[in-house]
Amino acid sequence: MIGVSIIFMGGILTLFxxxxxxxxxxxxxxxxxxxxxxxxSWFEYKGILNFDLLFKxxxxxxxxxxxxxxxxxxxxxxxxxxxxxxxxxxxxxGADIPALMLFSLSGGILLMGAEHFVMLFLGLEIxxxxxxxxxxxxxxxxxxxxxxxxxxIMGAFxxxxxLLGTAFIYGGTGTxxxxxxxxxxxxxxxFGEFPILLKAGLILVSVGLLFKVSAVPxxxxxxxxxxxxxxxxxxxxxxxxxxxGFYTLGNIFxxxxxxxxxxxxxILPILGITILGGNxxxxxxxxxxxxxxxxxxxHAGYLLLFILIPFEENINVLATYSFSxxxxxxxxxxxxxxxxxxxxxxxxxxxxxxKNKLHGFxxxxxxxxxxxxxxxxxxxxxxxxxxxxxxxxxxxxxxALVGSAISIAYYFKPxxxxxxxxxxxxxxNSERFELNLNSVYLLILIVITVIIGIFPTILEYLL
Amino acid sequence: MELLYIPxxxxxxxxxxxxxxxxxxxxxxxxxxxGFTLVLNLHCSHNFILSESIVDIPWLGDNIRFNLKVDGxxxxxxxxxxxxxxFIIASQSEDKVSKITPLIFLMQxxxxxxxxxxxxxxFYIFWELAMIPIYFITLxxxxxxxxxxxxxxxIYTFVGSLAMLASLIYxxxxxxxxxxxxxxxxxxxxxxxxSIWVGSGFLLAFLIKIPVFPFHLWQPNTxxxxxxQGSMLLSGIMLKMGLYGLIRWYLLLVPESIDxxxxxxxxxxxxxxxxxxxxxxxxxxxKRIIAYSSLSHVGLITAGILTLSIDGLNGAGLQMLVHGxxxxxxxxxxGLIERTYKSRDLNDLGGIASKSxxxxxxxxxxxxxxxxxxxxxxxxxxxxxxxxxFNYNTTMVVFAGLTVILCAVYMLxxxxxxxxxxxxxxxxxxxxISVNLELILFLIxxxxxxxxxVFPQNLIDIINPSMDQILKELLNVKGVLS
Numbered sequence: 001m002i003g004v005s006i007i008f009m010g011g012i013l014t015l016f017x018x019x020x021x022x023x024x025x026x027x028x029x030x031x032x033x034x035x036x037x038x039x040x041s042w043f044e045y046k047g048i049l050n051f052d053l054l055f056k057x058x059x060x061x062x063x064x065x066x067x068x069x070x071x072x073x074x075x076x077x078x079x080x081x082x083x084x085x086x087x088x089x090x091x092x093x094g095a096d097i098p099a100l101m102l103f104s105l106s107g108g109i110l111l112m113g114a115e116h117f118v119m120l121f122l123g124l125e126i127x128x129x130x131x132x133x134x135x136x137x138x139x140x141x142x143x144x145x146x147x148x149x150x151x152x153i154m155g156a157f158x159x160x161x162x163l164l165g166t167a168f169i170y171g172g173t174g175t176x177x178x179x180x181x182x183x184x185x186x187x188x189x190x191f192g193e194f195p196i197l198l199k200a201g202l203i204l205v206s207v208g209l210l211f212k213v214s215a216v217p218x219x220x221x222x223x224x225x226x227x228x229x230x231x232x233x234x235x236x237x238x239x240x241x242x243x244x245g246f247y248t249l250g251n252i253f254x255x256x257x258x259x260x261x262x263x264x265x266x267i268l269p270i271l272g273i274t275i276l277g278g279n280x281x282x283x284x285x286x287x288x289x290x291x292x293x294x295x296x297x298x299h300a301g302y303l304l305l306f307i308l309i310p311f312e313e314n315i316n317v318l319a320t321y322s323f324s325x326x327x328x329x330x331x332x333x334x335x336x337x338x339x340x341x342x343x344x345x346x347x348x349x350x351x352x353x354x355k356n357k358l359h360g361f362x363x364x365x366x367x368x369x370x371x372x373x374x375x376x377x378x379x380x381x382x383x384x385x386x387x388x389x390x391x392x393x394x395x396x397x398x399x400a401l402v403g404s405a406i407s408i409a410y411y412f413k414p415x416x417x418x419x420x421x422x423x424x425x426x427x428x429n430s431e432r433f434e435l436n437l438n439s440v441y442l443l444i445l446i447v448i449t450v451i452i453g454i455f456p457t458i459l460e461y462l463l
Numbered sequence: 464m465e466l467l468y469i470p471x472x473x474x475x476x477x478x479x480x481x482x483x484x485x486x487x488x489x490x491x492x493x494x495x496x497x498g499f500t501l502v503l504n505l506h507c508s509h510n511f512i513l514s515e516s517i518v519d520i521p522w523l524g525d526n527i528r529f530n531l532k533v534d535g536x537x538x539x540x541x542x543x544x545x546x547x548x549x550f551i552i553a554s555q556s557e558d559k560v561s562k563i564t565p566l567i568f569l570m571q572x573x574x575x576x577x578x579x580x581x582x583x584x585x586f587y588i589f590w591e592l593a594m595i596p597i598y599f600i601t602l603x604x605x606x607x608x609x610x611x612x613x614x615x616x617x618i619y620t621f622v623g624s625l626a627m628l629a630s631l632i633y634x635x636x637x638x639x640x641x642x643x644x645x646x647x648x649x650x651x652x653x654x655x656x657x658s659i660w661v662g663s664g665f666l667l668a669f670l671i672k673i674p675v676f677p678f679h680l681w682q683p684n685t686x687x688x689x690x691x692q693g694s695m696l697l698s699g700i701m702l703k704m705g706l707y708g709l710i711r712w713y714l715l716l717v718p719e720s721i722d723x724x725x726x727x728x729x730x731x732x733x734x735x736x737x738x739x740x741x742x743x744x745x746x747x748x749x750k751r752i753i754a755y756s757s758l759s760h761v762g763l764i765t766a767g768i769l770t771l772s773i774d775g776l777n778g779a780g781l782q783m784l785v786h787g788x789x790x791x792x793x794x795x796x797x798g799l800i801e802r803t804y805k806s807r808d809l810n811d812l813g814g815i816a817s818k819s820x821x822x823x824x825x826x827x828x829x830x831x832x833x834x835x836x837x838x839x840x841x842x843x844x845x846x847x848x849x850x851x852x853f854n855y856n857t858t859m860v861v862f863a864g865l866t867v868i869l870c871a872v873y874m875l876x877x878x879x880x881x882x883x884x885x886x887x888x889x890x891x892x893x894x895x896i897s898v899n900l901e902l903i904l905f906l907i908x909x910x911x912x913x914x915x916x917v918f919p920q921n922l923i924d925i926i927n928p929s930m931d932q933i934l935k936e937l938l939n940v941k942g943v944l945s
Contacts, residue, residue, distance in 0.1 A: 416610035
């Protein structure tokens with residue numbers, strides 16, 4: 001709870017104080033705020049600090065950010081901190097972009113902590129509305145404007161669908177509180193079939209959220225929007241929106257657990273086409289950013305496995321996977337941003353390893369991690385997800401394994417260019433390693449990815 | 464444990480000091496001393512039968528443990544790995560040292576881990592870990608078609624490993640304590656249909672890695688275009704991972720499916736023996752000849768393992784070591800020829816024997832070792848394998864026995880066209896392979912061909928106890944089943 005209040009208040013302050021300062025200032029300020037918020041959430045989760053007195057006024061049946069939600073919010077804030085730091089800011093004045101990112105993040109945390117459909121709707125809107133603005137923040141670029149409009153229209157539709165579903169659920173159960181819904185459903189499950197109103201409600205709500213996390217039949221907006229938005233906004237969408245969206249989906253399906261036998265029937269096909277579709281479509285992409293967009297779609301598919309397993313016992317599976325996915329995606333987007341040229345094709349990576357060793361290592365480690373190759377956190381996460389889902393649904397895990405095999409074909413494409421030194425002439429300063437703050441962050445990314453991959457017991461201390 | 468972290472430290476050190484200390488002899492020497500001391504040290508403390516673990520600590524949760532054990536088979540493969548890697552490092556040309564050496568050390572970590580791991584997930588992790596450095600060695604230093612060959616190689620092996628992961632996770636789900644430890648996986652009993660599926664996952668991984676006939680499509684191009692260090696690592700050491708996995712992880716964990724897969728795999732292996740040999744006869748590229756001959760030789764080893772007889776397993780164990788030595792020697796020799804004459808095409812070469820006598824003697828020893836002439840190292844192992852195959856099925860051995868004749872055909876053709884006669888290319892006719900430290904090491908390695916050929920029993924004494932143990936356990940389990 002402390003995390004969301006810090007960044008929300010801090011966001012407002014940054015917005016006003018940074019009015020006439022260059023954006024670098026507000027970027028640094030908000031990064032500091034994010035680190036502070038992340039650390040204090042984690043300390044609160046661990047019980048080292050206690051802020052309960054401050055938040056007595058928050059109604060528990062509406063919003064409950066404690067326990068694993070607290071941990072997830074600390075993770076989200078940490079990933080936000082990483083994004084804010086390593087993605088370069090533009091040289092304009094004003095604090096609007098960092099502040100909007102902070103608001104959006106606080107929306108994501110409210111969404112994860114929602115115990116009530118009204119709160120869930122509120123969180124989703126606070127998450128989305130700043131993003132509509134941010135997607136179009138590159139005002140001179142036609143693609144950026146297109147992305148903003150597309151995202152806005154799609155987002156509005158999905159929200160409307162979600163609201164309709166909420167109404168149906170209210171009609172079916174007479175309550176909007178997730179815990180009460182669970183209680184009522186477990187009573188109702190003894191009396192045979194569930195009413196059609198409730199089924200329709202659950203489908204509509206999940207469709208609304210699956211839009212946000214871009215699962216396959218609802219994914220059409222995402223490559224265009226990612227491509228059009230500025231890079232740091234795209235990575236923000238790929239990481240923050242997806243993680244909070246999946247946590248919420250897990251939360252909802254946890255409440256509807258008595259219906260799980262029925263809901264599996266339609267989750268499974270969506271999962272299958274998301275994994276296979278995302279991976280297969282990614283192979284054909286010639287632009288790096290679109291490839292990353294499709295890769296994030298396929299990761300949405302892997303995360304759907306999480307819906308199939310019981311929520312409470314396996315929450316650390318989602319936590320680990322989000323962590324690894326976040327680190328990998330941030331690294332790959334950062335490299336794409338650094339070397340992006342006009343055509344945005346894979347050849348941008350030409351001679352990367354000779355140009356900058358640190359970036360080369362980051363590319364290798366991040367790719368291996370996101371492809372799920374052992375000795376990285378990505379493998380630990382994938383292994384945990386697959387092995388815990390294997391007990392509940394074996395065919396889904398087999399699809400996921402096939403998907404991981406396909407993904408090698410496109411994840412390894414940059415390597416083709418990164419080690420290709422033809423047409424690249426060495427200059428004296430090209431290989432020098434500069435120790436600045438940015439390279440420290442990159443080193444942190446590399447070290448976390450590898451160390452947790454080799455000593456996964458560290459996760460137990462974090463969790 | 465030292466076998467894992469000392470190469471890792473060496474890998475990090477050689478990355479850091481890459482520019483300053485780019486002398487291959489230093490790294491080769493350190494690795495030689497470290498490798499041999501560590502492996503011989505293991506020898507002293509174990510009597511070649513599986514006993515208590517070297518290391519056993521919890522790794523991921525309590526049930527997935529970092530568990531390493533050593534028996535005779537493992538010890539022999541560790542000797543092969545750590546014994547050959549100094550030679551492989553020494554075989555580099557000076558300008559590539561700082562780029563390849565760290566990757567070779569990293570690979571050593573993975574290979575040592577694969578052979579020692581006694582926990583399913585740990586085995587899988589080391590299995591993949593060994594694949595990453597070799598992917599980069601081939602990607603960075605291949606001559607042509609870099610990306611196409613390496614991505615094909617990686618996808619092939621990755622698909623196999625994922626199938627194995629699926630099988631391992633399935634077995635894990637069936638264990639009593641949800642544990643990945645070898646003993647618990649071993650204790651699982653599967654019904655027939657399950658065992659076919661689980662067995663297919665393991666077999667796919669191992670047969671692709673070995674490679675056996677229809678799964679070999681990644682192999683020839685990868686061997687040919689990779690730098691010779693890459694080819695040495697791939698064929699000399701890495702494919703032993705597949706053979707080792709077949710013995711230790713497939714046969715013992717899924718014995719229920721052996722009756723189903725035994726004839727299929729032996730048949731494929733025998734097809735591979737003849738197929739590889741026939742193609743090798745028609746090649747002009749020296750590396751390609753060795754690549755296809757490797758397909759033929761490992762086919763015989765695979766068939767021998769699947770006969771489930773003590774001769775077959777002992778022969779396979781011995782032949783794994785021998786094939787490693789021979790192939791590394793041959794690729795090294797070809798590398799030396801290529802560096803001097805700038806070609807490895809049989810049509811361009813010839814007359815090397817009259818210019819570089821010592822080199823020719825060494826190369827000839829590897830050739831006869833590969834042909835399996837009596838008193839060379841290939842003979843005892845190949846003989847045992849053919850004998851075991853003869854006991855299994857007489858028709859099979861007629862085809863498998865062709866390998867002896869066909870191998871002589873293509874290996875002697877290779878030797879004759881490259882070494883004897885007159886040089887065919889005017890521009891490099893008068894060059895010779897200079898006598899230096901590298902050539903001396905090459906000759907030292909070639910002497911082992913005769914040594915092993917004359918004293919094979921010493922090596923068989925090492926593997927026999929563990930193979931005996933494996934076979935007893937296997938027949939015990941199968942006896943309970945049937």
